[in-house]
Amino acid sequence: MSGPFLHATGMRGGYGAADILHGCTLSVDKGQIAVIVGPNGAGKSTAMKAVFGMLPLREGHVSLGGRDITSLAPQARVAAGMGFVPQTRNIFPSMTVEENLEMGGFLRRDDIRPTIEQVYALFPILRDKRHQAAGELSGGQRQQVAVGRALMTKPQLLMLDEPTAGVSPIVMDELFDRIIEVARTGISILMVEQNARQALEIADIGYVLVQGANRFTDTGAALLADPEVRKSFLGG
Amino acid sequence: MLLDLLNALVALTNFVIVPATAYGAQLALGALGVTLTVAVLRFTNVAHGDTMAFGTMVTILATWGLQALGITAGPLPTALLALPVGVAATAGLLLATDRLVYRFYRQQRASSAVLLIVSIGVMFVMNGLVRFIIGVDDQRFDDGTRFLVSARDFKAWSGLDEGLAIKTSQGITVLTAAVVMIALFWFLNRTRTGKSMRAFADNRDLALLSGIDPERVVAITWILVAALATIAGTLYGLDKSFKPFTYFQLLLPIFAAAIVGGLGSPVGAIAGGFIISFSEVALTYAWKKVLGYLLPLGLAPDGLAQLLGTEYKHAVSFIILVLVLLIKPTGLFKGTST
Numbered sequence: 001m002s003g004p005f006l007h008a009t010g011m012r013g014g015y016g017a018a019d020i021l022h023g024c025t026l027s028v029d030k031g032q033i034a035v036i037v038g039p040n041g042a043g044k045s046t047a048m049k050a051v052f053g054m055l056p057l058r059e060g061h062v063s064l065g066g067r068d069i070t071s072l073a074p075q076a077r078v079a080a081g082m083g084f085v086p087q088t089r090n091i092f093p094s095m096t097v098e099e100n101l102e103m104g105g106f107l108r109r110d111d112i113r114p115t116i117e118q119v120y121a122l123f124p125i126l127r128d129k130r131h132q133a134a135g136e137l138s139g140g141q142r143q144q145v146a147v148g149r150a151l152m153t154k155p156q157l158l159m160l161d162e163p164t165a166g167v168s169p170i171v172m173d174e175l176f177d178r179i180i181e182v183a184r185t186g187i188s189i190l191m192v193e194q195n196a197r198q199a200l201e202i203a204d205i206g207y208v209l210v211q212g213a214n215r216f217t218d219t220g221a222a223l224l225a226d227p228e229v230r231k232s233f234l235g236g
Numbered sequence: 237m238l239l240d241l242l243n244a245l246v247a248l249t250n251f252v253i254v255p256a257t258a259y260g261a262q263l264a265l266g267a268l269g270v271t272l273t274v275a276v277l278r279f280t281n282v283a284h285g286d287t288m289a290f291g292t293m294v295t296i297l298a299t300w301g302l303q304a305l306g307i308t309a310g311p312l313p314t315a316l317l318a319l320p321v322g323v324a325a326t327a328g329l330l331l332a333t334d335r336l337v338y339r340f341y342r343q344q345r346a347s348s349a350v351l352l353i354v355s356i357g358v359m360f361v362m363n364g365l366v367r368f369i370i371g372v373d374d375q376r377f378d379d380g381t382r383f384l385v386s387a388r389d390f391k392a393w394s395g396l397d398e399g400l401a402i403k404t405s406q407g408i409t410v411l412t413a414a415v416v417m418i419a420l421f422w423f424l425n426r427t428r429t430g431k432s433m434r435a436f437a438d439n440r441d442l443a444l445l446s447g448i449d450p451e452r453v454v455a456i457t458w459i460l461v462a463a464l465a466t467i468a469g470t471l472y473g474l475d476k477s478f479k480p481f482t483y484f485q486l487l488l489p490i491f492a493a494a495i496v497g498g499l500g501s502p503v504g505a506i507a508g509g510f511i512i513s514f515s516e517v518a519l520t521y522a523w524k525k526v527l528g529y530l531l532p533l534g535l536a537p538d539g540l541a542q543l544l545g546t547e548y549k550h551a552v553s554f555i556i557l558v559l560v561l562l563i564k565p566t567g568l569f570k571g572t573s574t
């Protein structure tokens with residue numbers, strides 16, 4: 001297999017007649033953390049949705065592990081190895097933490113117990129709260145449930161849409177630590193982040209999107225050091 | 237004095253507690269069907285009363301068939317043997333209705349208000365279907381032993397002036413309702429399919445992302461609704477009698493029960509069923525007898541001490557319904573607000 005693990009090239013498309021993405025390209029290698037940053041309305045979340053098949057593409061291709069998945073529906077992409085954590089409404093609020101994880105592994109026919117244990121090892125607080133309704137947890141804990149649910153299919157690529165939206169800075173740091181841990185197990189991460197500076201600090205590769213197209217692409221550290229990126233997108 | 241108290245208690249049990257418990261169990265089963273439709277399919281199914289009528293009608297026809305063949309359930313009503321036929325036929329009807337009607341609107345992502353109006357149309361069709369097949373008249377189809385405890389035996393056994401009668405249909409109603417409810421909760425909380433239904437009710441988009449097949453969830457929901465409606469309708473028919481118009485009217489207390497408990501909450505539906513039934517029976521019961529035993533001689537009421545005539549029993553459900561909507565719109569067990 002040659003080329004990056006996830007390769008989305010020249011994506012062009014939108015919800016209605018007008019395009020939101022104008023030739024956006026994203027790629028992530030195995031075990032890498034890729035972060036999409038950019039101003040509001042740059043199409044960050046839209047680009048992520050396009051990768052996941054939730055947005056019809058007029059142009060461009062998406063491949064995962066060398067296989068072209070451009071025409072697959074989101075559910076089929078989950079089966080193909082993608083995990084997606086939406087920004088909002090990403091848990092089953094009236095179900096217990098453990099049931100949330102079970103539903104995450106709904107497609108699997110093998111024993112999901114070991115994976116549940118892995119999620120508990122990654123997020124120990126969830127083990128303590130496993131019989132509690134997920135909707136009763138704090139914001140940070142809910143995000144952990146959401147990430148845990150997506151990990152239940154044993155994805156090779158985990159996509160996170162603003163995982164730290166609305167959580168405290170301490171919880172944000174902890175979530176980023178956990179995301180690094182997930183990446184260390186060989187899972188590729190593609191993440192949209194509002195907290196650009198902190199996200200780029202942990203990013204192997206960063207994409208700065210402006211108006212639905214790539215503006216800057218570099219390692220996270222290089223983007224953080226780039227004066228133009230700092231001035232325009234990181235607030236100095 | 238003690239004897240008076242016992243007599244009052246027996247009279248209360250006989251005229252209020254036993255009938256209200258049986259009626260409450262029937263309402264609870266009906267409300268469970270309504271609440272499942274709200275939770276999973278996201279609309280208020282006005283056709284539920286007529287679904288109950290259809291299921292009961294098929295059960296009655298099957299009962300007559302069994303009786304004609306000389307098959308009975310001995311001391312139990314034959315209708316219990318015929319119940320699976322009624323459930324199967326009703327499930328078939330609901331699945332066909334979904335395929336022909338509701339699926340179209342689901343694909344259009346129609347609002348729950350549109351689906352409610354659609355279900356009114358479905359109601360009229362089912363209504364006509366039932367009247368066309370079995371007619372509009374009263375049908376009695378209970379057989380087997382009539383009483384578990386008869387008033388005469390109870391008087392002889394206890395030596396009290398007041399008798400206590402428990403009809404077989406009342407005993408069966410409570411027992412069947414308990415079994416059905418336990419089975420339903422076990423299904424929803426313990427099985428993979430049941431959990432997938434709850435997940436779908438909770439967060440439809442995330443359920444799709446998790447690979448839960450929506451059409452399968454919808455089909456299973458209709459089958460459960462068919463079973464609940466047919467069982468509720470048959471138990472009601474055994475306890476009282478079967479008349480299509482009565483079943484249409486049952487929609488009111490059933491909706492009140494589901495809303496009082498909290499639409500979408502199964503526990504709420506059960507609690508709501510009993511709240512409505514006890515209120516209806518208690519407010520329309522003539523308390524003269526019970527009060528006569530309890531109060532000192534001179535204070536016993538001259539009148540019937542009946543707060544409302546039985547003709548107004550549906551008004552009771554409505555008053556409770558309105559009060560709940562005003563004070564606690566999400567119901568007792570935080571369902572979706574209406």
